[in-house]
Amino acid sequence: MIIIGGGQSGLAAARAALTARLRPVVLQAGTEPLGSWPDYYDSLTLFSPARYSVLPGMPFDGDPDRYPRRDEVTTYLRRYAQTVDVEIRTRTRVTAVHSRRDGGYLVHTDTGDEIAAAGVVAASGSFGNPYLPTLPGQDDYAGDVRHVAQYRRPEVYAGKRVIVVGAGNSAVQVAYEIAAHARVTLATREPVRFLPQRLGGRDLHHWLRVTGADRLPRRVLTRLVRHAAVLDTGVYRDALASGLLSRRDVFTAFTPDGVIWADGTPEPVDAVIFATGYRPDLAYLKPLGTLDQDAPRQVGGISTTHPGLVYLGLEFQRSFASNTLRGVGRDATHVMTALAAHVSGRPRHGRQRRADAASRTGHDAQR
Known part of the structure; x- marks a missing residue:
């Protein structure tokens, strides 16, 4: 075999x-x-x-x-x-x-x-x-577009304007570390949801194991888990609350030098990283x-x-x-x-x- x-x-x-x-x-x-x-x-x-x-x-x-x-x-x-x-x-x-x-x-x-x-x-x-979506105007955009699978380290974005698309663990982790070097916005379809990394002094995965939730079949999970959630000790939530990271509804199109946000506002952007699964x-x-x-x-x-x-x-x-x-x-x-x-x-x-x-x-x- x-x-x-x-x-x-x-x-x-x-x-x-x-x-x-x-x-x-x-x-x-x-x-x-x-x-x-x-x-x-x-x-x-x-x-x-x-x-x-x-x-x-x-x-x-x-x-x-x-x-x-x-x-x-x-x-x-x-x-x-x-x-x-x-x-x-x-x-x-x-x-x-x-x-x-x-x-x-x-x-x-x-x-x-x-x-x-x-x-x-x-x-x-x-x-x-990796799944990389295609938006209107993307072929004419002069900045850097990549999937998170092609991302390696944050220093290359120093001083730049960066958008990270996605609301999952990788999107938030990457956006947070780039934010120490650049101005970063998380672009998501809905507000970012968080799950506590630790509950009752134990990591969440302890509770997933002892309750059996880790083994629930897909038909049950899809009814219980309808949205992606980010595991967080509080660091990522605080980064959004403090403005270190900002969040906006995902943009609708690219322009030659940036993006057009959902409310119609254009903005110049140096790089877009898609953490889209x-x-x-x-x-x-x-x-x-x-x-x-x-x-x-x-x-x-x-x-x-x-x-x-x-x-x-x-x-x-x-x-x-x-x-x-x-x-x-x-x-x-x-x-x-x-x-x-x-x-x-x-x-x-x-x-x-x-x-x-x-x-x-x-x-x-x-x-």
């Missing part, structure tokens, strides 16, 4: 596959099995403590109540990959997945390989596919016809169109924590149990044809 993606989802899938007595091959586009973590902005800090931000079988070193930063997570994933006894092929990007006539799949890579597989785990998540990074599945407007047809990570195809790392895949370090391990166990049952139940006819197909790459990835 093949796992596409070697970040947190792919590594969790690999460990769960071994538990299910499968021998997967992990295909990772980058130089290391770290997913997108090395590419996030320098100061990125998790909003969940180290004790909760872990994959199955290995805790973080050090204080379990600290909030790990980007480089700590990268180091953690590097160590985790070394504990998982599977083949990981780096610098191997999957370009397409096709169904095979005798069952299973044929996975094509940019290295020219065609790998036969009884099952496929699409664990590429969404962070490799991500979309599933699954273009390689288009040949299968399993995507609906680029979103996979699945329930709980199990494909509803193709037996032997499962997903990991999708937002709200099974719970609030599905695409996070603390939640992806549970989802991995769920989908890998289903995939192992499918693989073990496949008819054994056609074994030679499968072996012949796999021999073109020197590796049989059936199991």
Whole structure:
């Protein structure tokens, strides 16, 4: 079987596959099995403590109540990959997945390989596919426009006029740190909502764990959580209240040197950073016809169109924590149990044809 993606989802899938007595091959586009973590902005800090931000079988070193930063997570994933006894092929990007006539799949890579597989785990998540909206006049705007995925550090904005679009954790965290160097406005559709980082002397994630809220299914969550909220110790709320950060309704268009706000007021602006989320990074599945407007047809990570195809790392895949370090391990166990049952139940006819197909790459990835 093949796992596409070697970040947190792919590594969790690999460990769960071994538990299910499968021998997967992990295909990772980058130089290391770290997913997108090395590419996030320098100061990125998790909003969940180290004790909760872990994959199955290995805790973080050090204080379990600290909030790990980007480089700590990268180091953690590097160590985790070394504990998982599977083949990981780096610098191997999957370009397409096709169904095979005798069952299973044929996975094509940019290295020219065609790998036969009884099952496929699409664990590429969404962070490799940032969503950048297009507004009127954007092509004529002379300033800097980028997604937060391309943001690294605040000093490059010193003395400039900057707008950060978004009302989630990343938007507020980035806007706050740039505000120490530049004049910054948060552009949002609605006022920013905050959740306290700590309640009763405990981090919010403690309460999510003990109450079971972290495991609530999507159908329940979507009724309870209708708006994005920012986890805050009070620092971000105070920044807005004091005027260090300002907030306005999101602008409606660009001009050559700035934006037009919702009330019709134009303003010159040097840079706009969109913290507008991500979309599933699954273009390689288009040949299968399993995507609906680029979103996979699945329930709980199990494909509803193709037996032997499962997903990991999708937002709200099974719970609030599905695409996070603390939640992806549970989802991995769920989908890998289903995939192992499918693989073990496949008819054994056609074994030679499968072996012949796999021999073109020197590796049989059936199991």
